[in-house]
Amino acid sequence: xxxxxxxxxxxxxxxxxxxxxxxxxxxxxxxxxxxxxxxxxxxxxxxxxxxxxxxxxxxxxxxxxxxxxxxxxxxxxxxxxxxxxxxxxxxxxxxxxxxxxxxxxxxxxxxxxxxxxxxxxxxxxxxxxxxxxxxxxxxxxxxxxxxxxxxxxxxxxxxxxxxxxxxxxxxxxxxxxxxxxxxxxxxxxxxxxxxxxxxxxxxxxxxxxxxxxxxxxxxxxxxxxxxxxxxxxxxxxxxxxxxxxxxxxxxxxxxxxxxxxxxxxxxxxxxxxxxxxxxxxxxxxxxxxxxxxxxxxxxxxxxxxxxxxxxxxxxxxxxxxxxxxxxxxxxxxxxxxxxxxxxxxxxxxxxxxxxxxxxxxxxxxxxxxxxxxxxxxxxxxxxxxxxxxxxxxxxxxxxxxxxxxxxxxxxxxxxxxxxxxxxxxxxxxxxxxxxxxxxxxxxxxxxxxxxx
Amino acid sequence: xxxxxxxxxxxxxxxxxxxxxxxxxxxxxxxxxxxxxxxxxxxxxxxxxxxxxxxxxxxxxxxxxxxxxxxxxxxxxxxxxxxxxxxxxxxxxxxxxxxxxxxxxxxxxxxxxxxxxxxxxxxxxxxxxxxxxxxxxxxxxxxxxxxxxxxxxxxxxxxxxxxxxxxxxxxxxxxxxxxxxxxxxxxxxxxxxxxxxxxxxxxxxxxxxxxxxxxxxxxxxxxxxxxxxxxxxxxxxxxxxxxxxxxxxxxxxxxxxxxxxxxxxxxxxxxxxxxxxxxxxxxxxxxxxxxxxxx
Numbered sequence: 239x240x241x242x243x244x245x246x247x248x249x250x251x252x253x254x255x256x257x258x259x260x261x262x263x264x265x266x267x268x269x270x271x272x273x274x275x276x277x278x279x280x281x282x283x284x285x286x287x288x289x290x291x292x293x294x295x296x297x298x299x300x301x302x303x304x305x306x307x308x309x310x311x312x313x314x315x316x317x318x319x320x321x322x323x324x325x326x327x328x329x330x331x332x333x334x335x336x337x338x339x340x341x342x343x344x345x346x347x348x349x350x351x352x353x354x355x356x357x358x359x360x361x362x363x364x365x366x367x368x369x370x371x372x373x374x375x376x377x378x379x380x381x382x383x384x385x386x387x388x389x390x391x392x393x394x395x396x397x398x399x400x401x402x403x404x405x406x407x408x409x410x411x412x413x414x415x416x417x418x419x420x421x422x423x424x425x426x427x428x429x430x431x432x433x434x435x436x437x438x439x440x441x442x443x444x445x446x447x448x449x450x451x452x453x454x455x456x457x458x459x460x461x462x463x464x465x466x467x468x469x470x471x472x473x474x475x476x477x478x479x480x481x482x483x484x485x486x487x488x489x490x491x492x493x494x495x496x497x498x499x500x501x502x503x504x505x506x507x508x509x510x511x512x513x514x515x516x517x518x519x520x521x522x523x524x525x526x527x528x529x530x531x532x533x534x535x536x537x538x539x540x541x542x543x544x545x546x547x548x549x550x551x552x553x554x555x556x557x558x559x560x561x562x563x564x565x566x567x568x569x570x571x572x573x574x575x576x577x578x579x580x581x582x583x584x585x586x587x588x589x590x591x592x593x594x595x596x597x598x599x600x601x602x603x604x605x606x607x608x609x610x611x612x613x614x615x616x617x618x619x620x621x622x623x624x625x626x627x628x629x630x631x632x633x634x635x636x637x638x639x640x641x642x643x644x645x646x647x648x649x650x651x652x653x654x655x656x657x658x659x660x661x662x663x664x665x666x667x668x669x670x671x672x673x674x675x676x677x678x679x680x681x682x683x684x685x686x687x688x689x690x
Numbered sequence: 691x692x693x694x695x696x697x698x699x700x701x702x703x704x705x706x707x708x709x710x711x712x713x714x715x716x717x718x719x720x721x722x723x724x725x726x727x728x729x730x731x732x733x734x735x736x737x738x739x740x741x742x743x744x745x746x747x748x749x750x751x752x753x754x755x756x757x758x759x760x761x762x763x764x765x766x767x768x769x770x771x772x773x774x775x776x777x778x779x780x781x782x783x784x785x786x787x788x789x790x791x792x793x794x795x796x797x798x799x800x801x802x803x804x805x806x807x808x809x810x811x812x813x814x815x816x817x818x819x820x821x822x823x824x825x826x827x828x829x830x831x832x833x834x835x836x837x838x839x840x841x842x843x844x845x846x847x848x849x850x851x852x853x854x855x856x857x858x859x860x861x862x863x864x865x866x867x868x869x870x871x872x873x874x875x876x877x878x879x880x881x882x883x884x885x886x887x888x889x890x891x892x893x894x895x896x897x898x899x900x901x902x903x904x905x906x907x908x909x910x911x912x913x914x915x916x917x918x919x920x921x922x923x924x925x926x927x928x929x930x931x932x933x934x935x936x937x938x939x940x941x942x943x944x945x946x947x948x949x950x951x952x953x954x955x956x957x958x959x960x961x962x963x964x965x966x967x968x969x970x971x972x973x974x975x976x977x978x979x980x981x982x983x984x985x
Contacts, residue, residue, distance in 0.1 A: 499818055
């Protein structure tokens with residue numbers, strides 16, 4: 239009996255010790271910072287935290303109490319699911335990573351708080367220096383700011399210069415049009431003696447709103463009505479742009495069909511030199527620097543459609559959770575991330591272009607040696623120095639970026655799935671009008687249900 | 691109750707208490723909760739809102755629900771019988787007294803223990819229309835290549851074909867069954883002048899019916915819960931041709947946050963699998979023979 243009692247007491251005390259709460263020193267504020275689990279994201283987060291903590295040590299008003307930030311990477315898929323669960327449990331970290339596509343969900347459920355009071359009261363916040371289009375990616379229809387963008391996200395056309403030269407084509411110019419693009423794509427699409435395509439002129443994730451929405455807009459259409467409340471894929475102007483895009487695959491056959499590959503599975507076809515042009519974003523630059531050893535590729539603004547030149551803009555960023563107990567400290571960290579110092583840390587990681595207009599020409603993000611942390615860059619054979627990149631294409635594209643309010647409903651998973659299915663049907667032979675009329679019906683039904 | 695008996699009862703309950711607590715909190719509790727949630731509108735953030743049978747009614751008018759059920763049913767009714775037959779055929783081959791047969795048995799069983807995601811990625815390579823091994827083999831036989839997973843006409847068939855990769859699991863159970871068939875039955879059949887096929891039909895198959903019954907039940911339950919292959923390889927496409935039931939349920943729950951609707955789907959799936967299992971159990975009286983059973 240005595241031994242049994244002793245065993246039970248030992249077990250209980252072990253369990254209770256595990257439940258004990260360790261008191262933090264009173265002169266230290268600890269913030270939790272949630273980010274994606276990818277190595278690049280975690281590295282960037284740690285670099286930002288290091289920079290901020292160093293700044294706090296130098297600053298009179300941030301030195302005491304000391305601010306310590308713990309980075310919490312969320313590995314694997316389901317970052318948004320984890321945040322949703324944490325919000326339901328009231329255990330959200332103080333500062334959270336957000337992507338523009340997550341903002342509508344998190345704002346609807348008040349996972350992150352409105353930052354406008356902090357912005358208004360803080361004269362140090364560079365509100366006039368941040369690209370307004372980027373601020374909009376974290377702002378809802380009522381003007382509430384839920385996410386501070388950490389970068390300038392803009393879609394440009396990546397193209398393989400070596401393939402262009404082989405085809406006897408000049409590089410695309412900043413004033414190139416969709417007609418120029420089609421002419422180039424036809425020349426850049428090669429077939430073997432059996433008629434099988436060995437190189438495509440173009441490829442894209444067609445169901446990514448960053449591709450189809452600007453394509454449609456450049457033909458004068460809108461995939462979403464002006465009030466953002468209804469889908470309008472099947473309007474005559476929108477269909478013109480969608481048919482133009484689908485025809486590249488089904489009629490012109492210069493664009494790689496979706497779910498097909500032209501290389502060994504797992505190998506990026508653009509990196510393998512099998513795709514001559516594809517719309518992409520700046521974070522892909524380090525990857526292509528590392529995998530395309532010749533470095534003979536570059537970027538250009540998107541080609542202009544019949545009506546105008548349009549491109550997609552979007553951003554990732556950070557927000558402050560609604561249940562943080564340290565809003566002032568969290569705000570100081572968020573402000574640091576978008577400050578010139580924080581943006582230089584972002585640029586040095588190669589993760590993105592600074593979101594500040596004042597850094598548009600700054601070498602902090604334009605110097606190729608920063609893009610490879612693993613080792614020196616392989617230089618192109620034709621050039622004696624670092625392979626240059628047409629960095630201006632990224633900042634010049636801001637001029638014709640689409641407003642983020644046009645994308646809000648397109649980021650919803652049910653809407654995105656409906657669009658994906660419409661594209662799939664179109665590529666398989668269903669008339670584009672029929673496929674997208676059905677998509678409009680599905681999307682509007684989803685939106686009507688949500689407004690109950 | 692004597693003092694000793696009482697103490698033993700308390701100690702018995704104390705020993706199984708951790709298991710019971712786990713069962714209540716991690717199994718029975720969530721199951722009951724999902725039943726309740728299936729009658730509610732619930733998106734995790736807001737409190738569940740009771741809506742009666744609305745989720746179930748919406749299921750009946752949801753075209754994707756019927757599509758997912760159709761895809762899963764076709765997959766199940768084709769892959770399960772064919773898998774049973776192939777598993778038995780391979781088990782019969784592995785039941786031969788041949789040198790090195792243990793190595794062959796291992797080779798056939800190995801695919802069944804490889805992780806589902808790894809298998810899915812491997813078969814994505816095999817099914818690649820341009821570079822995949824599947825079309826390389828077809829072309830070497832002067833046959834036209836297939837679109838495999840990229841065409842709605844061939845995508846589900848491709849996944850059914852892929853399911854035969856895992857017949858090793860059933861094969862092992864059939865093997866055990868084959869080796870437990872009493873030899874005297876074969877000897878008696880020999881004495882009666884039965885040929886190989888007659889022995890197979892009148893001795894082997896009847897004696898294997900309990901094993902076939904077990905594999906059939908497990909096959910039905912497993913085939914109705916297929917998820918990994920569709921999630922990794924096709925995401926339900928192209929054009930929902932591989933939209934399996936559990937994949938659609940997952941999408942409703944974790945992409946769209948329709949927890950109530952997804953819970954209703956889960957209970958409908960439970961009812962379908964239970965119904966099919968009961969049908970097979972009831973039918974077993976007519977075709978399953980247990981050794982020593984009187985008929």
